[in-house]
Amino acid sequence: MNYVLAVFAIGFIVLAHELGHLIAAKMAGIPIRTFSVGFGPRLFSVRKGGTEYRLSLVPLGGYVMPDIEDENAFFDFSISRRIILSAGGPAASLVLPVFCFALSDMLRFEPSLTTLLIEPLSQTATVFLKTVSAIPLLFTHYGELSGIAGIVSQGGRFIALDGHNLLSFSAIISVNLAVLNLLPIPVLDGGKILMYAMEKLSRRFVRLHYPLAIAGWVLMIAAMAYATVLDVGRLTGGKIL
Numbered sequence: 001m002n003y004v005l006a007v008f009a010i011g012f013i014v015l016a017h018e019l020g021h022l023i024a025a026k027m028a029g030i031p032i033r034t035f036s037v038g039f040g041p042r043l044f045s046v047r048k049g050g051t052e053y054r055l056s057l058v059p060l061g062g063y064v065m066p067d068i069e070d071e072n073a074f075f076d077f078s079i080s081r082r083i084i085l086s087a088g089g090p091a092a093s094l095v096l097p098v099f100c101f102a103l104s105d106m107l108r109f110e111p112s113l114t115t116l117l118i119e120p121l122s123q124t125a126t127v128f129l130k131t132v133s134a135i136p137l138l139f140t141h142y143g144e145l146s147g148i149a150g151i152v153s154q155g156g157r158f159i160a161l162d163g164h165n166l167l168s169f170s171a172i173i174s175v176n177l178a179v180l181n182l183l184p185i186p187v188l189d190g191g192k193i194l195m196y197a198m199e200k201l202s203r204r205f206v207r208l209h210y211p212l213a214i215a216g217w218v219l220m221i222a223a224m225a226y227a228t229v230l231d232v233g234r235l236t237g238g239k240i241l
Helices: 002-028 079-108 113-134 148-159 163-181 189-198 203-236
Strands: 032-048 051-066
Touching: 002 032, 002 051, 002 079, 002 163, 079 113, 079 163, 079 189, 113 163, 189 203
Parallel strands: none
Antiparallel strands: 032 051
């Protein structure tokens, strides 16, 4: 049961991230064709304001699909509107931990301005700074990387059917998602924001989006595959690499 809670917590964290992109798109005036809760075949949907809000079969995470004909149409949107769209996900991933920490503190302490706002903001900032400071370790301690399997395994043991631990786990993973998404890798939100900003120097950078995104996907898939192999080795008690 602990591991099931960890899986659904991760799914909810990803969904909150995508909801941030949806809200940002609405604010920037970028039309969204589909916002799906979950992946896979559609179970139920409703259309409102030109957007299809969909509930899909696998209730883990979600996605946002802009209402555009092709990639060129997307780049017709102004740079600032595209930056707002990309920044919405990480922003939501930093807002969610504040609510998680606030709810956790309410379960342990008497509600007050400190427990509802000040302390949650401080806790979120602390986790954010620790996560940022740990980024260099990805390159010097790459043997300690964890993929989804490792996160679920460690998260399940940490949660241990404890509501406070579940909220803390969700907050920490959400902050980690925000920080990782802000890395300047083209396929991530941070890389997209960097590339969009570089267009202000020259529109020629638009041509680099596609090849750099492909390179970014290759890098991310390789990193995830490597982390998964390490996870399997840890979980089976043997060294795969």
